[in-house]
Amino acid sequence: MSRLQGATAVPARLTWLLLRRGWDSPAGTLLPVAAFTAVTALSLTVVAGAWSFWRWDDDLAVAYQMLAGFAVVLLLMPLMALAGSAARLSARRRDQRLSTLRLLGATPWQVRVMSLLESSGLAALGAVAGVLVHLLAGPLVQQVPFRGEPIGAAYWLPVWTLLVAPLVIGLLAAVSAGISLQRVVVSPLGVRTRQPAPALSPVRVAVAVVVLTATFLALRAAGGLGVAVGIAILLGGFAASMAVLNLLGPWVVGVLARWSRRTARSPELLLAAAGTADAPKAVWRQVGAVPLLGFVSVVLGSGAALMIASDGHVSGPERFLPQDIRTGLLITVVVSFLVVACSVAVNAAAEVYDRADLYRSLHKLGMTPRSLQRSRSASVMVPLVWMTVLGTLAGSLLAFPLVGMALLSDPVTVLVVLACVVAGVLVVAVALAGTRPVLASVLRP
Amino acid sequence: MSDQHSDRVALRARAVTKRYGTTTALAGVDLDVLAGESVAVMGTSGSGKTTLLHCLAGIVAPDEGQVVLSTSSGPVRVDSLNEAGRTRLRREQLGFVFQEGLLVPELTAVENVALALMLRGEKRRAAEQEAARWLAALGLAGMEQRRIGQLSGGQAQRVAIARAQVASPRVVFADEPTGALDSTTSAEVMDLLLASVASAGRTLVVVTHDEDVAARCSRVVRLRDGAVVSDSRVRA
Numbered sequence: 001m002s003r004l005q006g007a008t009a010v011p012a013r014l015t016w017l018l019l020r021r022g023w024d025s026p027a028g029t030l031l032p033v034a035a036f037t038a039v040t041a042l043s044l045t046v047v048a049g050a051w052s053f054w055r056w057d058d059d060l061a062v063a064y065q066m067l068a069g070f071a072v073v074l075l076l077m078p079l080m081a082l083a084g085s086a087a088r089l090s091a092r093r094r095d096q097r098l099s100t101l102r103l104l105g106a107t108p109w110q111v112r113v114m115s116l117l118e119s120s121g122l123a124a125l126g127a128v129a130g131v132l133v134h135l136l137a138g139p140l141v142q143q144v145p146f147r148g149e150p151i152g153a154a155y156w157l158p159v160w161t162l163l164v165a166p167l168v169i170g171l172l173a174a175v176s177a178g179i180s181l182q183r184v185v186v187s188p189l190g191v192r193t194r195q196p197a198p199a200l201s202p203v204r205v206a207v208a209v210v211v212l213t214a215t216f217l218a219l220r221a222a223g224g225l226g227v228a229v230g231i232a233i234l235l236g237g238f239a240a241s242m243a244v245l246n247l248l249g250p251w252v253v254g255v256l257a258r259w260s261r262r263t264a265r266s267p268e269l270l271l272a273a274a275g276t277a278d279a280p281k282a283v284w285r286q287v288g289a290v291p292l293l294g295f296v297s298v299v300l301g302s303g304a305a306l307m308i309a310s311d312g313h314v315s316g317p318e319r320f321l322p323q324d325i326r327t328g329l330l331i332t333v334v335v336s337f338l339v340v341a342c343s344v345a346v347n348a349a350a351e352v353y354d355r356a357d358l359y360r361s362l363h364k365l366g367m368t369p370r371s372l373q374r375s376r377s378a379s380v381m382v383p384l385v386w387m388t389v390l391g392t393l394a395g396s397l398l399a400f401p402l403v404g405m406a407l408l409s410d411p412v413t414v415l416v417v418l419a420c421v422v423a424g425v426l427v428v429a430v431a432l433a434g435t436r437p438v439l440a441s442v443l444r445p
Numbered sequence: 446m447s448d449q450h451s452d453r454v455a456l457r458a459r460a461v462t463k464r465y466g467t468t469t470a471l472a473g474v475d476l477d478v479l480a481g482e483s484v485a486v487m488g489t490s491g492s493g494k495t496t497l498l499h500c501l502a503g504i505v506a507p508d509e510g511q512v513v514l515s516t517s518s519g520p521v522r523v524d525s526l527n528e529a530g531r532t533r534l535r536r537e538q539l540g541f542v543f544q545e546g547l548l549v550p551e552l553t554a555v556e557n558v559a560l561a562l563m564l565r566g567e568k569r570r571a572a573e574q575e576a577a578r579w580l581a582a583l584g585l586a587g588m589e590q591r592r593i594g595q596l597s598g599g600q601a602q603r604v605a606i607a608r609a610q611v612a613s614p615r616v617v618f619a620d621e622p623t624g625a626l627d628s629t630t631s632a633e634v635m636d637l638l639l640a641s642v643a644s645a646g647r648t649l650v651v652v653t654h655d656e657d658v659a660a661r662c663s664r665v666v667r668l669r670d671g672a673v674v675s676d677s678r679v680r681a
Contacts, residue, residue, distance in 0.1 A: 267563040274551035361547035364504055365608075366536020366564055368529065445505045 031349050033126040035086030038342045039079060040130025040169055042335055044157065045141060046075050048134070049331070052154035053146070060317050063231050064146070067325065070235045071332045074296065077246075078289035078339040083172060085286070085346040086123070116174045123173030127166035134162075144327065147320045204251075208244045215241050216398055238299070241398065242292050245391065249288050252390065253383050254280035260382060268371055272378035286347055287384040289340050290428070291391025293333055294421050298395030300329050301417030302406035309409035326413055330420055337424030341431035344380055348435040351376070356442040363443050373439055377432045381425075388425060392418075454515060455480040455648040456501055456616055461510035461524075463496050463671075470496040472671040473510065478616070480515070483639055483649040485659035488668035494652045495620060497668065500524075501650060502539055502618045503531035514538060516615060536564050540609030540647075542619040542638065548593045548604055554580060555589035558607045565612055572611075579607035583637055599630035606638050610645060617642055619651045623658055635661050 050068035053061070101111055142155045215237035257280060260273035276283050307322030352359065359372055396403045406414050456478040463471040470493045478484050478501075488494045499505045501512055503523045512523040516538055526534060535541075540561070548557045558576035563569060577589050583603045593601055602622065609617050622638060623631035635658050642649045651662060659665045660679060667675040 265569055267560050270552070270556065270560070270563070270569070271549065274549070274556070278551040357545075358547055358549065361541070361543055362549075363532070364502070364535060364541050364543075365561060366532055366534075366539075368532050371564075445499060 029122065031346060032086045032122050033129070035082060035342060035346045036123045036126025036169060036173070037129040037133060038339070039083050039086060040127040040165055041133035041137065042075075042339055043079055044131065044134040044162070044165060045137060046072060046079075046335060047161075048138075048155050048157050049141065049144075049151065051157055052151045055154045056147070058317065060321070063321070064324070066231050066235055067328055070238070071328055073239070074289075074293070074332055075336055075339065077292065078336050078343060081285050081289065082339050082343040082346070083169075085343045085350070086126070086173070120170040120174040124166045124170035127169035130169075131162050131165055144331070146324050146327065147317060204247055208248055211240045211244045212398070219399065234303075238296060241295065241394075245292055245295060245394065246288065249291065249387065250281045250284040253284050253387065256383060256386050257283075267367070268375035269378055269382075271375045272382060275379045276383055283380070283383050284387075286344055287340065287380060287387060287428070289336055290384055290421075290424060291387035293336050293424070294388045294392035295395035295398075297329060297333055297417045297421055298392050298403060298414075299399045300325060301414055302399055302402045304329065305406035305410035305413035306402065308413055309406075326417075329417060333417070333420045333424060337420075337427050340424070341427045344428050345431040345435055348376060348380070348432055349438045352435065352438045352442055359439065359442060369436075369440060369443055372443075373433075373436055376435075376439070377429065380432055381429055384425060384428060388421065392421065453479045454513075455482075456515070456650070457511070457513040458497075458501060459511045459513075461497070461500050461507045461512060463493075463500055463505065463507050469671050471500065471507065474668075474671070474673055476501075476666065476673065476676075478648055478650060480648055481643070481646055482664055483642065483651065483662040485662040485665045486650065486652045486668065487654065487656075487659055487665060489654070492668040493671035494668050496671075498618055498620055498650065498652045502541070502616075503534050506531070514615065537612075538615045540612065540614035540617040542602070542605045542609045542617065542622045544621040544624040548601060548608070550593050553590045553592060554585060554596065554604045557593065557604055558611050561608050561612045576607065576611055579611050580604065583607050583641065597630075598626050599634055602626065602630075602634045603637060606634070606641060610641055610647070613645070614647065616648045616650060619649065619653075621653055621655075622651065623653075623655065628657070631655070632657065 050065075050072050053064045053068045056064065101114070106114075138155055142152050143150050145151075218233050218237050221233070254277060257273050257276035260269065261277050264270035264273050304322050304325040308326065362372060363369065403414070454477045456476075458474055458476040461471055461474045461476075462469070472493075474493075474497060476497075486494045486497060496505070500507045501523075503512070503514075503526065506526075507524050510524065514521045514523050514534070521534065521538075523531065523534065549560070552560065555573050555576045558579055559567075559569065559572035562572035562575060567575075580586065580589055580603075583606060585600060585603055585607070588596065588600065593604070596604065602625075605622075609619075617638075619638065623634050626634060638651075639649065639661055649662070651658065653659055662679060664676070664678050666673055
């Protein structure tokens with residue numbers, strides 16, 4: 001017992017010392033905390049919103065619950081990307097210090113304990129703040145109407161979930177840190193985070209064609225079936241299509257980046273495209289949720305628009321379904337973009353720290369901070385815009401007649417959904433611009 | 446000071462002082478660097494040699510004193526330029542070689558070199574052609590499309606030398622250019638740097654703690670506690 005205490009007391013003291021010093025450069029410490037705050041607040045709010053649908057037990061409730069479950073699944077990808085970004089940011093800030101400690105003779109156990117303490121501590125701190133944000137946002141979210149009435153008291157999750165959330169987030173951060181730390185413990189000389197571009201095998205293309213064709217046919221057949229079965233087929237088709245997009249996404253990002261790299265005329269675009277071509281998987285992980293949402297928004301938005309247009313023929317509780325699908329879709333799009341924007345900002349900040357020496361040297365060569373920022377923005381925005389357009393086009397092709405009819409019968413709904421996608425892209429641009437002070441701080445001599 | 450001497454000055458520092466908080470990094474340095482010279486700036490850690498390079502190259506502005514760079518359009522007061530002006534001056538008039546190259550790892554050798562020209566507004570195609578010419582002159586023909594990670598330390602430093610000179614700068618600044626290399630490679634790289642600078646008629650300022658590197662330069666300036674303590678010509 002005393003040996004164990006001795007083994008953890010030293011790393012705990014060192015961690016506390018380093019954390020206290022860490023506040024001297026708040027961006028490196030506050031950023032992961034802020035990211036975990038966003039992850040926790042948005043996750044809890046999404047789960048609470050979905051949870052509120054379980055208060056109904058009539059026939060239509062199943063459709064609502066399936067749609068809520070679908071929204072949660074849609075949001076899982078960007079939320080997991082954000083959590084991963086936050087964990088990586090705090091890990092990257094630590095890597096160098098921990099490698100140095102290893103070189104100075106710290107044991108792997110001490111380094112591991114320090115890393116786990118710091119990661120889970122920052123994550124838990126962020127998660128506690130996230131719970132508070134979730135509670136503060138409650139009165140606003142409670143006003144959102146579904147089935148003709150505000151969510152109201154059904155929004156509140158059981159108290160134990162709010163107590164457990166920081167522990168779960170802290171644990172997940174510790175696991176993530178443990179995985180990234182494995183490399184530091186093995187090699188005190190540091191780590192590289194870039195991954196090679198994935199090759200596209202013919203099998204992937206064949207799988208993609210088969211799945212998309214099957215989805216197309218299934219969506220055609222879904223019309224004549226009941227609401228619940230129809231929605232189940234729709235969601236299944238979506239899940240399959242999204243899996244395919246996820247499979248092809250990194251490859252398409254890589255192809256586009258290599259083409260941009262060959263044709264880039266400005267140094268900013270050349271740097272951006274070369275960076276993306278080198279790590280298309282990492283770029284897709286950051287922005288992939290947006291094209292997936294563009295895809296889903298077009299199909300579901302068109303479906304909702306058609307249902308709203310034929311509203312007059314429906315009575316009873318089903319009459320709220322079209323508006324509610326539209327409301328749910330808009331909330332999902334907005335939340336998802338917020339998460340992606342946070343994730344992009346955290347990654348961009350982490351990258352500035354990672355490449356501080358290189359950015360400083362480019363600045364010394366005469367590259368202005370504005371040029372550097374433009375290049376960093378392009379490395380996210382160019383693939384984001386391309387992939388969002390492609391995702392939206394893929395959705396339009398999949399539900400071609402549906403989109404045409406929706407545009408004719410209820411153009412406002414379709415345009416609102418598309419406007420949300422465009423606004424989301426702009427939010428990501430604003431989030432990137434928000435990391436300008438981080439770049440300025442490392443360029444200062 | 447003779448007019449002939451003044452005409453040959455590429456870079457002039459007068460009473461240059463720089464403080465960081467309560468620490469005085471440079472305490473009134475006077476220095477004239479003549480066109481075509483290769484000047485080694487030496488000193489122990491904390492002597493102010495890197496700060497002097499930063500002030501001369503317009504990376505930081507001195508707190509007091511003057512820095513004047515001779516350009517084709519006349520002398521420019523580096524110390525009175527704002528941040529944007531100094532950045533432009535570095536891009537258009539100066540070249541840099543850093544200790545570990547600090548090349549962009551995702552770019553090929555030729556793209557790294559061409560970047561310096563593209564930053565000045567050159568078209569990419571022309572920039573890459575000129576970059577390839579410089580790489581060939583430095584013994585890297587056939588390696589243009591290699592990534593930096595696929596080159597040895599000495600080869601990467603040659604790419605950095607090509608990048609520093611491709612845009613025809615007035616003065617090339619090198620901060621410990623061989624600090625990360627073994628002694629044989631270090632000698633080769635230094636010879637290439639000096640030969641390429643001399644053949645183009647340019648001026649070189651090298652910050653180094655390596656006596657062998659300094660011995661290859663035409664002049665050695667030694668600093669201690671932010672002041673010049675000796676200034677000697679090694680060879681003509």
